[in-house]
Amino acid sequence: MSIIAIVALAIIVMLAGAFYVGRSRAIAAVAGATAGLHSLPNYHGYYVAIWTGLPAFLLLAVYGMFGTPLVDRLTASELRRDAVVLTADFEAELVADTATRDLEEALTMLRARAAAITNSMADLRDASGSDRDPHRLEALGVEQTELVNQIATAEEARLARRNMLRDAVARAAAEDGASLRALAGFELVHAPRERRQLFLSDARRIATDGLASRSSDELDAAAAVMARHDTQMRNLFAGLALALAVAGLIRTRGQVAVAFRARNHVESLVTAMLFLSSVIAILTTVGIVFSLLFESIRFFSTVPLTEFLFGLQWSPQIALRADQVGQSGAFGAVPLFAGTAMITLIAMVVAVPIGLLSAIYLSEYAGPRFRLTAKPILEILAGIPTVVYGFFALLTVGPAIRSFFAMVGIDDVVTQSALSAGLVMGVMIIPFISSLSDDVINSVPQSLRDGSYAMGATKSETIGRVIMPAALPGIVGAVLLAVSRAVGETMIVVMAAGQGANLTANPLESVTTITVQIVMLLTGDQEFDSPKTLSAFALGLVLFVITLLMNVIALRVVQRYREKYD
Amino acid sequence: MTDAIHNPADELPIKVAARDVTVSYSGKQALHNVSIDIPDRSVTAFIGPSGCGKSTFLRCLNRMNDTIEGAKVGGSLTIDGQEINDKSIDPVVLRASVGMVFQKPNPFPKSIYDNVAYGPRIHGLALSRPELDEIVENALHKAGLWAEVSDRLAHPGTSLSGGQQQRLVIARAIAVNPEVILMDEPCSALDPIATARIEELIDELRENYCIIIVTHSMQQAARVSQQTAFFHMGNLVEYGPTEDIFTNPRDTRTQDYITGRFG
Known part of the structure; x- marks a missing residue:
């Protein structure tokens, strides 16, 4: 212990x-x-x-x-101090090495040429009249791609040379009988960042009798230092x-x-x-808001805000590397907004009438026995994980829609469509609306009902003319909360709506939403400084602002309504 | 209790007649064999301690007990000789001729105009907008509210003061031309000045309607009513001209109640 x-x-x-x-x-x-x-x-x-x-x-x-x-800090700095001599040796070697110098010169030249080509391409693009030469632009584009590849190759060569020199210095030092701690420190200082972290975590595993991914004398030495610091x-x-x-x-x-x-x-x-x-x-x-904000600001420094908000083309996948100048991707988010709006609309068209009418039935017409069984069953719907709704949409609703349209004679309907995602999302939201509206309708004072009945109004007249108008603000609040839920819903749309950023009003086509794109942009191996990944934060910010606005309005409306009766 | 049936105001025709009316809520009896004759164009007050059945009986007269689950009404109840618990009677039609005013003012969350126009609209009493305007204005006049609200008919009914709201609710009830107006403690939520105003109004309305009022205030009963019925423990104990009830009660329970010994 x-x-x-x-x-x-x-x-x-x-x-x-x-x-x-x-x-x-x-x-x-x-x-x-x-x-x-x-x-x-x-x-x-x-x-x-x-x-x-x-x-x-x-x-x-x-x-x-x-x-x-x-x-870790203490261990690293102690080891680094031991490796001061070796580090100096290596740096001297690096400066003296002609191969390295040649490679660096070549790199500088290549970079200059790439910059020149980028400039002339920009000039050509801005040019008008007879200066406009699409063939030349294309040729320059090809040349640029070629150059980019050359630069990458040169960079790799330089790194390889550097690693070779480093290994040579380390090997020579080991043969000269340098201390293991100095060698460990040398490795720690000059390895790439990931290697450094791996080295430390391996040392830690050795120090705590865990299983290291490899073992060496240097690691053992580092582990000893680490164990000492640890105990202290x-x-x-x-x-x-x-x-x-x-x-x-x-x-x-x-x-x-x-x-x-x-x-x-x-x-x-x-x-x-x-x-x-x-x-x-x-x-x-x-903190969450600020991290969203800062990353979004970084994104908007490469892609203008107006292009993001009003651009009609969304294809962020192309910008694989920062120096691929000609192919920066397209970050017009309108197709995403449109897709989100369409799916939300379909969901609301399903959920609002069904949810509201079932709430009216439950609170005004249903007998106590029915209410006691129906309400919990409705609320079970709210407890189903959205992933389950997702494969319900993907495996049941989507194919059903396709075969229905095939029956009618329209054959090109895809399985992943806005319609199937919207329908299933609507079902998911029904309990949300029905349960909130039920509460709102129940909180309309009985005296209003009595007043209406005493005037000789029938049940439906009372509901339509007195209860609904009185409950309307609360119901609007419930619907707005449901909308913000639908806008932020991810799993169902990821699975059922497809990923194509189509700008379409046809619910049978596959569309994509803000949330789906965020998932697509950030899952898997990503570098966190390219516009591609940063755009996810901008999308997140938009989503946040939309749902925040909805919630604020909904809360305001509900509050207004409360004041009326309390 | 046969002597309770007699008509205390012999010169006025009988409007409402009850014979052995019983009410039970979910098996619990709240009213035992009440028999009473209530004359037209006068005010009849129901008094008695809380839970004595006076409101329950009142709610029988426009079948509002139908809206309460588990309520059962027995016996015979007639208005103008027509049995109102008969299956052929639609409570919706009945309630159009038996208006009701509740304890707490309950204007609908609509404009003053729409509140008064509510009944005429659902019963189709007005064929055109000017006709409806006239009905609304008349009802507000009768309820003594016109002078105060004529310039703000579009304002919400809930923006009025408590006393005004109660008069608005009375105007709403009058607007459908009822024959009987039931009032369930109409002044219990109001201050003395608003109460005096409502009592004045009740006195004016007596000329045209059969008014039945439930009240906890014996002074109010004495002030506004011509007949008084005293209920106790679900029974109608004593019924007669108001003066007689207050000056010369025959039953000791009535006497105890009006002298303030219980209740």
Whole structure:
């Protein structure tokens, strides 16, 4: 058992003891007449226990969060210091190496040519009249692609040369009898970033008797350093935590007295804890919004906002590398907005009438027996995971739509269509609308119903002329909440709507939505600085703004409605 | 309780006649064999402690008990000699001729105009917009509200004060030309001034309608009614001219109640 666990256990035991000490001291202070105390004995107990346990556990939490990276840092810097000589050797070698110099010169030249071609291509594109020469532009494009490939090859060659030199320096040093720690440090400093992390995590595995992906003498040396730092750090934190606990116990134990306001202290601590929780929730939200915002700003520095919002062409897949200048992809998001709007519309066309009418039936017409069974069944619909709806749409509804249209004589209907995704999403949203509307309709005061019935209105007249108008704001709120749900829904559309960014009004074609594109852009191996991946954040921001607006409006409307009757 | 049946105002024709009316909610009896004759064009007050069955009986008269689940009404109830619990009677038609005003003002969340026009519209009483305007204006006049709202008919009914709302609701009831108006503690949510205004209105309406009012205030019963019926524990204990009930009650329970010994 690690020393941290032992200390944690000890602190827990101390907690119980501290509570008892605080409590019994308080009782002793008034010789058992607890009514004379400012605070009940239990509050004194809580007070002492909190100050015994809280700071110590916070410290242990800090160790849990930052212990490992801290040890990694310490290990790396110690090893790096050992490798100073080797590093200097390598750098001198690199400067002296003619092959490297040649490769770098070639690279500079190639880059200059690429830039020149890019410029002349831009000029050609802007040109008008007789200067406009599409053939020449095409030829330049071919040349540019060629150059880009050459640059990539040259870069690879340079890197290979560098690695070769590095390995040679390391091998020579090993033969000269350089220390293993110096070799480990050398590897740590000059390897590419991923290799460095791998090296450290392997060292950590060796240090903690885990299974490393490889083993070498250098790794063992690094692991030894790491194990030493690890133990030091652990002992340091364990000791500090224990000291904090004891100090807290002694200090607060002395404070217990007849007039001591332990209750107020405990209450304010509870308040602080509650406040902290809410702050964490808010900060998380703010953090998410800001990360979206910053990445979006980065995206909009490469693609203009107007092109994103009003462009009609969406094909982000082409921009594979940043230096592929001629093929930057198209980031016009209108097809996505249109697809989202169409699927949401279809879903609403399904969900609003069915949900609303079933809510009216349940709240106004159905007998109590029927209501008792029907309501839970409707709410089960809301509990089905959206993935399940997704394959229902993909495997059942989509083919059914296709075969229906084939029967009518239209053969080119695809299985993945806006219609099937929208229909199934509508079914998913029904319980949302029916349950919220049911609540709203039920909260229309009975006196209005009585008033209408007493005027000789029939049930449907009462519903149509009194209850619905009274419940309308609430129902609008429910529908808006459902819309924002539909706009943000991902799984069903990923599975059932297809991925083609078609700008179409035909619900039988496959379309794609904002959420689907975000999934497509960010799943798999991606580099996080190309416009392709950054566009996902811009889409996320748009989605966030849309749903936020919907929710704000919905809440406003619902609030307005509440004021009317309360 | 045969003496309760007698018509205290002999010169007026009988409008509502009840014989052995019983009501039970989900098997629990709330009203026992009530028999009463209520004359036209006068105000009849139902008094009694809470839960005595007076509101229950009132709700029988326009079959509002139908809207409560598990309510059962027995016995015979006639208005102008027509049995209202008869299967051939449509409660919707009945309620058009028996208006009701509730304890709490309950204007619909519509404009003042639409509130009053609600009944005429659903019953098709007006063939044109001017006709409807006239009905609305007449009803508001009769309810003594016209002067206060004539310049803001499009405002929501809920924007009026409590007393105005209650008069609006009375106007809404009058607009369909009912013969009987039932009032279930119409002033219990109002301040004394608004109450006085409503009582005045009730007195004016007496000329044309048969008004039955449930009230907790004995002073109110004494002020506005010509006949008073005292209910206790689901029974009609005593019924007679208001003066007699308040000055010379025959039943000790009536006396105890009006002197404030219980209730």
